[in-house]
Amino acid sequence: MKKLLLAFYGDDFTGSTDALEFICRAGAKAILFIAPPTAAQLNDYPDLDAYGVAGKTRSLSPDEMEKILLPAFETMKATGAKHIHYKVCSTFDSSATIGSIGKAIDCGATVFANTTIPVLGGMPALGRFCVFGNLFAKMGIGSEGKIYRLDRHPSMSKHPVTPADESDLRLHLGKQTAKKIGLIDIIQLKQPVEEINCDEAIVLIDALNETHLLKIGEWMNLQANEKQLFSVGSSGIELALGKYWNEKKVLASISEWQHPGKANPLLVISGSCSPVTAMQIAYAKANGFEEVIIDAIKICTDGVMESSVFDAVNTLLQQQKNVIVHTGPKQTDNLSSEKLGTALGQIAKAAAERSLVKRVVIAGGDTSSYAARAMEIEAVEMIAPIVIGAPLCKALSKNISINGLEVNFKGGQVGSENYFEIIKQGKLHGDTQS
Structure with missing residues (x-):
């Protein structure tokens, strides 16, 4: 090496x-x-x-x-x-x-x-x-x-x-x-x-x-x-x-990246409590995204995700609808990041295993690590810069349905209000467009 x-x-x-x-x-x-x-x-x-x-x-x-x-x-x-x-x-x-x-x-x-x-x-x-x-x-x-x-x-x-x-x-x-x-x-x-x-x-x-x-x-x-x-x-x-x-010419910076293309439908799973993410969800809903709200308190209390949630998400994706799964306005503070993130990851994994999506956004810093693990992601490689601080990546996994899946991890503070639309379009950041 x-x-x-x-x-x-x-x-x-x-x-x-x-x-x-x-x-x-x-x-x-x-x-x-x-x-x-x-x-x-x-x-x-x-x-x-x-x-x-x-x-x-x-x-x-x-x-x-x-x-x-x-x-x-x-x-x-x-x-x-x-x-x-x-x-x-x-x-x-x-x-x-x-x-x-x-x-x-x-x-x-x-x-x-x-x-x-x-x-x-x-x-x-x-x-x-x-x-x-x-x-x-x-x-x-x-x-x-x-x-x-x-x-x-x-x-x-x-x-x-x-x-x-x-x-x-x-x-x-x-x-x-x-x-x-x-x-x-x-x-x-x-x-x-x-x-x-x-x-x-x-x-x-x-x-x-x-x-x-x-x-x-x-x-x-x-x-x-x-x-x-x-x-x-x-x-x-x-x-x-x-x-x-x-x-010092130890490394040569990269200024041009291959355009990743559009993703339709796009699946967003969000455990973020940030008002920035809330603004982005509201914008996406006003511009054609469908939402599925999960009961975060029930998930974190009982550790169970109802099968109706999986059915609702997968049905919308089969109809080529862009979907945001999130906790809604009733989420309370100090819920289990592990339980919530795991449940969100299971939703994304189920959709990928049915070949319903090629690109997934995972929003929320505290829950993202658990969501990635639930999806059986073992590593990721960067594909392209989309929004600064949140690159588009390719998942590496022993699960053939997850291996190669395009994933974007978004912290709560990241992005403008049209963030999810930008990720769906795959628009490259700044002067890196090619």
């Missing part, structure tokens, strides 16, 4: 495909696995520059996270990848009790020999900006929404599981780890990379624009030197490293 440049572990499936997109756009040959790949699996892909693991730690307790992350990080360390990245949501969704980023940092410190663990705070390409340690976020990714301080964000401040009540990421993460947290701010980023340093166990790094990211990529490579560097942050890590590797 080639020397691996990067291995990343995503805390959910939607965020993992986000990281996959940015490293692939930088020109890396990469695959996203659903579990840390064995040496034998990696040997099947000798041309890989990078790989990812789509985890589910965003919805777990710290003790559950530790049981998963310590062996996962050891496995990833053994691959020899120069950079090991724990990929989190660009709005740092987490708390001391659920999806603790601090616990992930502590696990990384146990496995890797970093003097300091870098935490990248911003991702300008997704409308996330970190200035003097405070995170600001646009309302919606890939949209023209307004920018808010995180603790005043109309959606993130009201997240049903991990509401954002603090915009200073040092204070936010300080509730999740006992390690001291320093800061490299936008003023320090004006210095030559050799002069940028921080002596704390964790260093948060500001990012306001892509010029900052290029310097951060250079700085991270300097920190890695001849050893592995463990880092934490959004897909800004992939963008920063990719930009640096492009400049």
Whole structure:
């Protein structure tokens, strides 16, 4: 195998495909696995520059996270990848009790020999900006929404599981780890990379624009030197490293992608509580999509999906209707992500096994990891950039009905109101149209 440049572990499936997109756009040959790949699996892909693991730690307790992350990080360390990245949501969704980023940092410190663990705070390409340690976020990714301080964000401040009540990421993460947290701010980023340093166990790094990211990529490579560097942050890590590797001609960026064509019918399964997703569902309904509403409370209480739901979805798909399956306005907070995501995945799997769809959208960060597992997806490859942060992918599976299925994983904050129409049309993002 080639020397691996990067291995990343995503805390959910939607965020993992986000990281996959940015490293692939930088020109890396990469695959996203659903579990840390064995040496034998990696040997099947000798041309890989990078790989990812789509985890589910965003919805777990710290003790559950530790049981998963310590062996996962050891496995990833053994691959020899120069950079090991724990990929989190660009709005740092987490708390001391659920999806603790601090616990992930502590696990990384146990496995890797970093003097300091870098935490990248911003991702300008997704409308996330970190200035003097405070995170600001646009309302919606890939949209023209307004920018808010995180603790005043109309959606993130009201997240049903991990509401954002603090915009200073040092204070936010300080509730999740006992390690001291320093800061490299936008003023320090004006210095030559050799002069940028921080002596704390964790260093948060500001990012306001892509010029900052290029310097951060250079700085991270300097920190890695001849050893592995463990880092934490959004897909800004992939963008920063990719930009640096492009400049040094380690990788050649990809600007043209084959058009994937239209998908008719399109199936959308959504466990998202985001008002952005709600807006997208309303738009799709007004433009010809049919909806099937499931009883999320019953599913999460009884663990059973009624057969009538499968029948309704499959009948509509047979009629060439575009279908959105979601929980409706009656969904309550703190439902089981595992039960709900599994039920949604079973719906998509049943439709694929009847050859009713070629493309499926899975919406909702917390539920996506469980939906993918229920669909028997083992890994995905990126096909094309559609909406920034949510690429169109091809599923790899031992289930022949799932293998080759086109899948799109959408986080709650991703996309403009016509998102599902864009995915149905397969329109390529920005200047990548071919």
